[in-house]
Amino acid sequence: MINGEKNVEQPIRWAMVGGGRGSQIGYIHRSAALRDHNFELVAGAFDINPERGKDFGVNLHVDPERCYPDYKTMFKEEAKREDGIQAVSVATPNGTHYEITKAALNAGLHVVCEKPLCFTTEEALELQVLAKAKNLVVGVTYGYAGHQMIDQARRMIENGDLGEIRIVKMQFAHGFHSAAVEENSESTKWRVDPKVAGPSYVLGDVGTHPLYISEVMLPNLKIKKLMCSRQSFVKSRAPLEDNAFTIMEYDNGAVGYVWSSCVNAGSMHGQTIRVIGSKASIEWWDEHPNQLRYEVQGQPAQILDRGMDYLYPQALTDDRIGGGHPEGLFEAWSNLYTRFAKAMVAADRGEMLDASWYPGIEAGVEGVRWVENCVRSADNGAVWVEYQ
Template sequence: MINGEKKVDRPIRWAMVGGGRGSQIGYIHRSAALRDHHFQLVAGAFDINPERGKDFGMNLHVTPERCYLDFQQMFEEEAKREDGIEAVSIATPNGTHYEICKAALNADLHVVSEKPLCFTFEEAKELENLAKKKNRVVGITYGYSGHQMIEQARQMIANGELGDIRIINMQFAHGFHSDPVEMNNPSTKWRVDPKFAGPSYVLGDLGTHPLFLSEIMIPELKINKLLCTRQSFVKSRAPLEDNAYTIMEYDNGAVGTVWSSCVNAGSMHGQKIRVIGSKASVEWWDEQPNQLRLEIQGKPVQILERGMGYLYPEALQDDRIGAGHPEGLFEAWSNLYSRFAVAMEAADQGKELNDMWYPGIEAGVEGVRWVENCVRSADKGAVWVDYQ
């Protein structure tokens, strides 16, 4: 991938809903999608304020007539064009994802959605069934999974280098919301309002990220039951939590934990995953994403570096620059958007994808399912519940 040559026959005509001026996540979406020329931004409904959205879109070189009032107008008008959009990314508050995704699928569009996909498992399954019926790709932006060392860990585990998997420790615990910052920060305010954020805050916003990393690294593991306890240390956030612990038991006897928190005072990001086997352990920390820590019982610790020839070929295929140069979040997201593009083109051409994973509709469904089970356990008094 270092040379950035094309993976699709032509750029996919692409639009955004949300992600307008001042949106950090919108900028990440555009930077990732446009980097490899797999997508071309041709339309958008960027803002709830139409004039502001139009001005912003024009500053992205989108023609004025393709800067729309809302997503409904955009889907309707673009369907009339021979050069209409083929895919859309959803970068809006959580409570809108289900409606926009459903409308996009009914308009025969591919979708890239921020998580959560929706609020309930029932809604998630409805979207999954609709995507399959329409033969459309739905990508979920679990952006950290695009880091190459996640793929290295996946291959090491699959090849038995860790032995039998026993324990998975996960966390996403930063400290930036230790105080009620939402009082003066609109982008945080909606995240702690159940009307817009849904049934959880940090479980859905943070905890699902390392959970998906575990699903990529160890895809055969399935949760049997879990126990969750959650707290609102900033009391005004109740009933939504700003801290939660989840314990899980898997079908092979392994156990796992997820610490989800935004009140880990002093922590910059705090996302880590450690997979422990009978022979060795691996650990990845997103603040040092180009390294994977390997600890083999009875041997010195090894730090595996991104881009080096001793890694598995699958971990090298997404390299964008030689070893020693640090890659980061934008590269990881670009790797995912590249995969989304290949999957979308394959769907359009009726081709089967072989051995290529990406965070698709199933990942979105599983994230919603996990949060729903965590909330159910916590609301019953932090009790064990069967995974439903």
């Protein structure tokens, strides 16, 4: 159980690029990073508008002299300080992730980056090589993976509780963009602009979340080929999709399916993952993240609850309060930031922790690769393509 005792000897000196006033995800980054005293926010380039960014940083109790107009200035000036930053989180629009992450790695900084890591597999692999050469950690914020019942699912599958895995059914299908909300929302507008968002909208924005959860639950399952069909129901979003269906075949004969959508009218998140085996199935729903549904063929369905002694020990490691008390997304992100911090400290000692323990550079590369293959399939007429 996590009880607030230190995980690192000294908090990691940390900065943010983006995540300023009006950001959808800036606050959860800060809340997660600061909660367990693993990081200390000492600097930032919080906004594309320097004055607005400085005002915001001062309101976060950051020294005004360390509220910088842009990330390049921040990396340069912080490198001159004995107490300069050691890590940075990138919470900016998609089109900037590659250049900022590359610059941070070249500056000798660990990175936590929003997904997608970049636009192409080639760029992602370049960042992976650079991070490895410099022995630096790149974490990717697949925040839902920090929920404890994801680890319970992994252990059940690993232990053979489900039998042979046959089907993996995934979806993240919300309805908040079922109309052209981007016309009045700057935070949505860039998400449907190919120059800023990249080659996809919902595939990269929401589809990669359950995909990564499936990779955590089933680390040995590899995609062999896939077929993707994507649509732009709000026509002004074309060529980017607001709905997509992806069917996958895995190397062990299992099949998978991902529904990625923002036009599922009436749905909140609609993010679920169901893993079906020869003996039993499990299902996790992010709107009820403290429960895991366990269905054994021929027996009544069971609801497993977070924090209970009948779970596998690994699923209890990140509990912050006893069973029955609901934990949510902020706790899940905090769990990931704790893992990021431990990985960064280990890397500074010359060690690299198990990459499957947290969403690292490998997860970032795989997310970009999956989107690239989906787009290739869809744009060639929704044909089957070998996974490259």
